[in-house]
Amino acid sequence: MTPSSTAMSSDNRFRLSFTAEADGVGLRDFLAESGISRRTLTAVKYKGGEILVNGEEKTVRQELQAGDVVTVIFPPEKPAKGLIPEDGELCVLYEDESVLILDKPSGQATIPSRDAPSGTLANFVAGKFRAEGTPATVHVVTRLDRDTSGIVCIAKNRHIHHLMSGKMQAGGVLKRYEAIVRGMFSNRKFFIDEPIGRREGSIIERMVRPDGLRAITEVRVLETTGTRGEEFTRLSVILHTGRTHQIRVHLAHIGHPLEGDTLYGGNAERIGRQALHCAGLSFSHPLTGAPIEVCSPVPEDMLAVAGFSR
Incomplete structure (x- = not known):
């Protein structure tokens, strides 16, 4: 259910307002249908929030009528x-x-x-x-x-x-990355669907392993430059799951570790960090449903690895 308005209250607490569309709905059920979790309701009740119906504070046992305006003021x-x-x-x-x-x-x-x-x-x-x-x-x-x-x-x-x-x-939040690796690819677009888990003996490093969690990475070749034996490829990468170090592990697994990623076998001669950049983020707004799409240009240190252009 989409809130009819969003605003900060006079004391700067965040608030949301919703309008009931039918008679006889309990306030607790109405709030659940509006996306207010049980945990949030508990915080509102005990940590300084308020629940108002038509401007008056009410308990969740209140029965609503069509047209009632329910306002949740969240605790600081x-x-x-x-x-x-x-x-x-x-x-x-x-x-x-x-x-x-x-x-x-x-x-x-x-x-x-x-x-x-x-x-x-x-x-x-x-x-x-x-x-x-x-x-x-x-x-x-x-x-x-x-x-x-x-x-x-x-x-x-x-x-x-x-x-x-x-x-x-x-899967309603799309993250697009750009990456620089060495070598060339025979396919312009492909998926890596390999499970990822922790490498034994390390608290940081991950690896592809049969007992890991499923991880899916979509890869598309943007451009390749360089001479034979010293080619560099610029990739567009989309995560369809969110495992720790997923892109780094998957690209290393197929023999193309990120340039600069020494943890997973990358070469650090041309850049002092893993050549990975989150370039795009898109999702529908959590309250209004309006599409949000944000982009970030690839930094110069990545482009300079092999003379790629914007």
């Missing part, structure tokens, strides 16, 4: 423990009250870790939210490895994250 969120808000430069590709889509440079982690507690994209987003008075923590919808550049999607509250996660699981 605090940054997660360990996430330090910091001021830093962000490249914003798209933003509204629900989602924030950014262009991440290579060399920057998406979220903090024990070894890198600061300077991450999430630290900077938390700093942006603090400066703007947005009562939210950082909900990462699409995450990239430190050395992978390109598009990252952030949900501005847990409800939007819930809706976007559902879209991801249903």
Whole structure:
């Protein structure tokens, strides 16, 4: 069910409003049909949110009549423990009250870790939210490895994250990457459908293995350059599943590791990181259903590997 309006309430809490279309529907069932999860309802009830019917606070036992306007005011969120808000430069590709889509440079982690507690994209987003008075923590919808550049999607509250996660699981979020590898391909377009699991003895590295999770990668050749024995190919890659290191593992498995990806056998002579960039992201808006499509140009360090042009 599509909300009739979205806005921030006077105290800056995020709110959604819906209009009942039939008599006799219970408020709890109506909210479930409107995409409000049981977990979200619990947070609204106990952590500072409100449920209003025609402007008056009601319990979920309320029976609705056609035309009733139901408003859910979501509780304010605090940054997660360990996430330090910091001021830093962000490249914003798209933003509204629900989602924030950014262009991440290579060399920057998406979220903090024990070894890198600061300077991450999430630290900077938390700093942006603090400066703007947005009562939210950082909900990462699409995450990239430190050395992978390109598009990252952030949900501005847990409800939007819930809706976007559902879209991801249903295949409703399309991510397109560009990659640079050595060698040539006989097919211009093909699929790699091989299961991926953790490599024994490593907490980081993955590999194709029969007992892994199914992983499907769609690959299309964009252009090839170079001389015999030193050819480079620029690929467009679409993920149909979201396994850790999926593109890196699949391309290495077929004998074409990403240029610069030393973890999976790539050559680092021409670039100091894996030549992988998230160039496109598309999905229908989690609230309005409107199509959202965002693009990011391939960075110069990748193009310079073999003199590719934009």
